[in-house]
Amino acid sequence: MKAELRNLVTRALEDMGLEGLPAVQIERARDPRHGDYATNIALVGAKAAGMPARDLARRLVEALPDSPLLAGVEIAGPGFVNFRLAADAYLSLVPRILEAGPAFGTSRLGQGRRVQVEFVSANPTGPLHVGHGRGAAYGATVADLLAAVGFDVHREYYVNDAGRQMDILATSVWLRYLELCGEELAFPSNAYRGDYVWDIAAGLHRDHGDAYRHPAAEVFRGVPADGPEGDKEAHIDALIAHTKTVLGEPRYHFVFELALNTLVDDIRDDLERFGVVYDQWYSERALVESGAVNRAIECLREAGHTYLRAGALWFRSTAFGDEKDRVLVRENGQTTYFASDIAYHLDKLERGFERVIDVWGADHHGYVPRVKAALEALGESPDRLDVLLVQFAVLYRGGEKVQMSTRSGEFVTLRQLRKEVGRDAARFFYVMRKCEQHLDFDLDLARSQSADNPVYYVQYAHARIHSVLAQGAEKGLSLEPSPGTTHLERLVEGHEQALLKDLARYPEVVEAAALDHEPHLLCHYLRELANAFHTYYNAHTFLVEDAALRDARIKLILAVAQVLRNGLGLLGVSAPEHM
RNA sequence: GCCCUCGUAGCUCAGCAGGAUAGAGCAACCGCCUCCUAAGCGGUAGGUCGCAGGUUCGAAUCCUGCCGAGGGCGCCA
Numbered sequence: 001m002k003a004e005l006r007n008l009v010t011r012a013l014e015d016m017g018l019e020g021l022p023a024v025q026i027e028r029a030r031d032p033r034h035g036d037y038a039t040n041i042a043l044v045g046a047k048a049a050g051m052p053a054r055d056l057a058r059r060l061v062e063a064l065p066d067s068p069l070l071a072g073v074e075i076a077g078p079g080f081v082n083f084r085l086a087a088d089a090y091l092s093l094v095p096r097i098l099e100a101g102p103a104f105g106t107s108r109l110g111q112g113r114r115v116q117v118e119f120v121s122a123n124p125t126g127p128l129h130v131g132h133g134r135g136a137a138y139g140a141t142v143a144d145l146l147a148a149v150g151f152d153v154h155r156e157y158y159v160n161d162a163g164r165q166m167d168i169l170a171t172s173v174w175l176r177y178l179e180l181c182g183e184e185l186a187f188p189s190n191a192y193r194g195d196y197v198w199d200i201a202a203g204l205h206r207d208h209g210d211a212y213r214h215p216a217a218e219v220f221r222g223v224p225a226d227g228p229e230g231d232k233e234a235h236i237d238a239l240i241a242h243t244k245t246v247l248g249e250p251r252y253h254f255v256f257e258l259a260l261n262t263l264v265d266d267i268r269d270d271l272e273r274f275g276v277v278y279d280q281w282y283s284e285r286a287l288v289e290s291g292a293v294n295r296a297i298e299c300l301r302e303a304g305h306t307y308l309r310a311g312a313l314w315f316r317s318t319a320f321g322d323e324k325d326r327v328l329v330r331e332n333g334q335t336t337y338f339a340s341d342i343a344y345h346l347d348k349l350e351r352g353f354e355r356v357i358d359v360w361g362a363d364h365h366g367y368v369p370r371v372k373a374a375l376e377a378l379g380e381s382p383d384r385l386d387v388l389l390v391q392f393a394v395l396y397r398g399g400e401k402v403q404m405s406t407r408s409g410e411f412v413t414l415r416q417l418r419k420e421v422g423r424d425a426a427r428f429f430y431v432m433r434k435c436e437q438h439l440d441f442d443l444d445l446a447r448s449q450s451a452d453n454p455v456y457y458v459q460y461a462h463a464r465i466h467s468v469l470a471q472g473a474e475k476g477l478s479l480e481p482s483p484g485t486t487h488l489e490r491l492v493e494g495h496e497q498a499l500l501k502d503l504a505r506y507p508e509v510v511e512a513a514a515l516d517h518e519p520h521l522l523c524h525y526l527r528e529l530a531n532a533f534h535t536y537y538n539a540h541t542f543l544v545e546d547a548a549l550r551d552a553r554i555k556l557i558l559a560v561a562q563v564l565r566n567g568l569g570l571l572g573v574s575a576p577e578h579m
Numbered sequence: 580g581c582c583c584u585c586g587u588a589g590c591u592c593a594g595c596a597g598g599a600u601a602g603a604g605c606a607a608c609c610g611c612c613u614c615c616u617a618a619g620c621g622g623u624a625g626g627u628c629g630c631a632g633g634u635u636c637g638a639a640u641c642c643u644g645c646c647g648a649g650g651g652c653g654c655c656a
Contacts, residue, residue, distance in 0.1 A: 031599075040598060043636070053636075077599050078636065123656065165656055233655090312654050323582070323652075330654040337656045365583050366651045391584075391649085433592075436584055438649070440591065445605090449618055452605060460618055468615045475615095512595055524593060527603080531620095538611085538620040579618070 001504060002026045004069060005037055005083060012063040013041070021045035028505070035074065035082035036501070042079040053079030090500040091488040097503065097559040105510045105566050110151030116348055117143040119359035120271070121158040124263040125169045126194055128270050128414040131361065134393045134439060136414070137430035137572065138519065139359040140276040142388070144570050145514035145522075154353065155278045158344065161260055162285040163337065167240045168192065169263075170256040174212065174243055175219075176201035177255075183216040189227050190236040200262050204255065212255065214246050270415055274423060275572040284340055287347065293335055296343040296378070297328050305377045315342075320373030342374040349380050357517070362389045362436070388517055393430065393439040402443075421446040427572040428455040431519040454527050458564065459576055461530035464537060465561040466577040469554070472543050477550065487548035491556055495536040499556065502529045506563050510570070519571065526567045533560050 005026045013021060022044050029038045042057035049056050057075045064073060072084035097104045119139025122132045140155070147153040160166070172191040176198050179185065187193070204212065219242050226235040244252050264281070271277070287293065297313070300306050305316050311331035315338075318325055328339045348356045360367070368389075372382035395402035395412060402412060417426055425446040432454070433439050449456055491500070505525065513521040542553045565575040 025596085027595080027598085029599095030594095030602095034599075038598090043598075046636085080599070125656095160656065163656060310654085314654090327654045332654080334654085336654070341656095362584070362650060364651085368583090389584080437592085438585075442591085445591095453618085454604080456618060457604095460616085464616065464619085471615045508595085516595080518595090520593085521595070524603080531603090534619055535621085537615080538617090541615065543615055579616080 001069070001085070001089065002028075002037065002508060004067075005039075008065055008067055008070075009039055009041060009060070009081075011065055012060055013045075016059060016063050018045070018049050020048045022048070028508075029082060034076060034080070035072065035084040037083045037085070039081050039083075040079075042075075042081060046079070057081050087489070090497070090504060091491065093500060093503055094488055094555050094559045095486075097562050098555065101562060102566060102569070104562060105507050106148045106150070107507065107511065108150040109511060109515075110146065110149050112150065112152050113354045114154065114352060115146055115151045115355045115357065116154045116156055116351075116353040117146070117357045117359065118156045118158055118348075119143075120267075120276075121160070122267070123160045123165050124260055124267060125165050125192060126263065127196055128267055130395060130412045130414060130417050130441070131392055133274070133414040133417060133426065134430045135359050135361065135390050136271060136274060136276050137427050138388075138390055138435055140274075141427075141431050141519040141571055142357065142359070142514075142517050144572070145510065145517075145519060148570060149511055149514040151514075154280065156280045156282055157278045158282050158284065159264060160284050160337075161264075162288050162340070164237075164240075166256065166260060168236055169197075170252070170259050171236070171240050171243045172197050173200045173204070173259045174247070174255050175239075177204050177212060178214070178216055178219075180205045181210055181213045183213070185216040185220065186226065188232070188236050188239060190232045191239075196263070196266070200259055203262070204258060212247065212251060219243065219246055270413075274414065274418060275427065282344075284344070287340060287343055288335075292343040292347055293340045296346050297335070297339055299378055300328070300342075300374070303377060303379075315370075315374065315377070317370045317373040317377075320369075320376045322369045322373045326370050338370065338374075341371060342378075345371055345375060345385065346378055346380070349375070349384060353384075355384055355386060357386045357388060359388045359390060362391045365389050386517075388435055390435045391438045393441045395441045395443055397443045417443075424459070424573045425453070425455045428523065431571060432523045434518060434520055454523070455573065456579075458526045458530045458568065459573070460579055461533045462561055462564045462568070462575045463577060463579040465533070465557045465564075468542050468557065472554070475543065477543060486555060487552050488555065490549045490552040493536075493540060495532070495539050496553075496556060499529075499532045499536055499560065502532050503559055503563055506567065510567075522567055522570060526564065526571075529560065529563060529567075533557070533564075 006024050009024045009026070013024070021041065024039060024041050025044075026037050026039050029035050042053045042060060046053040046056055054075065057079045060081060061073050061075060069086055069089045070083055071086040074082045074084070076082050117139055120128070120132055120136050122128055128136070143153050143155050168190065169192055172188075172193075175185060175187060175191065179187070180201055219239065221242075223238040223242065224230055224234045226232055247255065268281070297306075300315055301313075305319065306328065307314055307316065312327050313329035314325045315328050316325050326338055327336050328342075329335050345356070368387045371387075372385060375382045375385060421429075421443060429441055429446050430439070445453055446455070491497075506529075509521055509525040513519055540553070542550065542557060544550045544553070561575075568575045
């Protein structure tokens with residue numbers, strides 16, 4: 001509707017022979033006395049048109065083409081042009097929604113352009129915790145929203161299966177396994193201590209007995225002291241090296257793969273149960289082994305953007321707006337994580353995605369300029385990369401902040417959260433706030449089955465509508481008459497008009513939420529729509545004697561149910577028929 | 580020290596690319612079920628939009644400075 005009005009105004013301005021005016025903006029009037037929509041074009045364009053705003057407004061109204069959409073046009077205040085829509089414009093929405101069904105609210109705005117959304121991408125060194133949950137819910141919803149408005153969306157998880165952290169994990173598992181075999185050892189302070197490490201070790205012991213056992217003393221011989229007295233980093237690095245030599249490459253590889261696959265499978269399963277599914281799990285190791293990292297470094301070197309200093313190879317990222325230069329190849333010859341990330345992002349662009357969206361934790365924000373710098377240095381436009389930073393979520397239980405510590409393994413996992421509040425509440429709560437906003441996640445509220453809980457409030461509206469239909473069927477009332485018997489013009493009550501206006505907004509909300517990457521807009525909208533419905537429910541009876549009126553009202557609430565279902569679906573939340 | 584994000588009602592937050600008297604939900608107070616789920620609805624009260632300047636027809640919204648909160652500044656990933 002907005003677009004149709006914009007066309008009318010633009011055509012009128014063209015007919016008037018006015019040029020050089022700013023783009024026409026149509027906005028929804030906040031105050032019903034100002035009609036349904038308004039444009040400020042006369043105010044904004046007064047200077048360019050060389051006449052006072054109210055004069056421009058008056059001439060614009062005269063030049064406006066006739067349209068069945070409009071019931072009235074007025075000039076108000078300093079020069080606003082207010083549009084009042086014809087009753088029919090809203091009523092026709094109901095059959096449109098019912099016909100479109102799940103497709104209502106979708107569009108072709110994205111024109112099938114390819115967009116990649118990469119999110120979560122947590123290191124597979126442990127189960128996902130509640131911090132990852134927000135990125136998962138947010139990334140999945142942004143991806144679904146973009147798909148709904150016509151983009152060709154590719155969802156990807158970048159698996160950091162190369163590098164030191166994975167070696168620490170494999171070593172942690174093996175040391176726990178040795179303990180299960182009866183070896184006595186001091187478990188390193190820097191190793192992974194979570195229960196899941198014991199679980200993987202126990203699986204290894206169960207399936208292979210003592211086949212991987214070696215004396216602990218052999219492994220720890222000559223290893224520098226652990227922290228806090230010694231250097232815990234040197235300690236764990238030496239242990240990794242010993243583990244590799246004592247076990248030998250093929251057997252080390254086996255333990256490594258066991259740990260990696262167990263955790264990736266666990267993460268994948270966890271996300272699937274959260275309603276988050278990927279098109280691709282992209283392996284960092286595969287990227288390294290393909291030579292892409294070395295190729296990217298070579299490209300930067302040939303383009304003259306690198307230099308050697310203190311035995312390391314540096315990328316001159318300051319030339320592209322970064323605060324300081326960054327290391328690509330360490331003194332010890334190993335490439336940095338940053339180097340593989342450059343290769344990864346280059347690879348994304350080369351795969352033909354027009355836009356690449358990364359969802360990162362806000363603690364990585366300092367990382368954005370250097371990745372963009374690298375892309376620019378490689379001759380790519382950094383604007384094709386959009387990094388969405390998600391702030392941390394803080395859990396509250398009983399009014400108290402839930403303390404978490406990753407190091408000690410004392411954190412709340414995503415799985416525990418799902419178990420405690422359910423998938424629906426978790427998905428909804430995570431995206432209820434703008435992503436750059438700190439999120440207070442109230443566990444008690446999420447779990448409560450009351451009006452205070454926005455998820456239940458919206459779901460309840462949906463369930464209520466189905467309950468009405470069930471009641472009607474029980475009473476033997478005809479509820480699905482042929483289209484010819486509809487009498488939508490009977491919807492004259494204020495509550496019905498308000499509900500129709502809310503329904504009309506849905507496509508605009510989906511569009512804005514998708515393009516601005518702001519799913520919270522949809523959360524707020526659904527609450528408002530549910531509120532308009534509950535109000536209507538309390539004010540009027542739907543199952544009335546008058547068949548024509550009853551039919552019109554049922555059609556209206558069926559349309560409401562459809563929009564609630566579509567909106568909740570985009571958020572990954574179910575729309576139950578009974579509660 | 581430098582950089583990023585945030586600062587709106589007692590609390591948690593909206594406010595859509597500046598627009599017409601600042602909006603919700605909790606919490607507080609007052610009402611509404613012989614009637615489709617009261618997991619609901621209506622009403623009252625509550626804010627100099629952190630502070631100070633600037634930009635213009637017009638600023639919670641844009642710019643600058645200050646104050647406050649959180650986060651980031653590794654040859655870690």
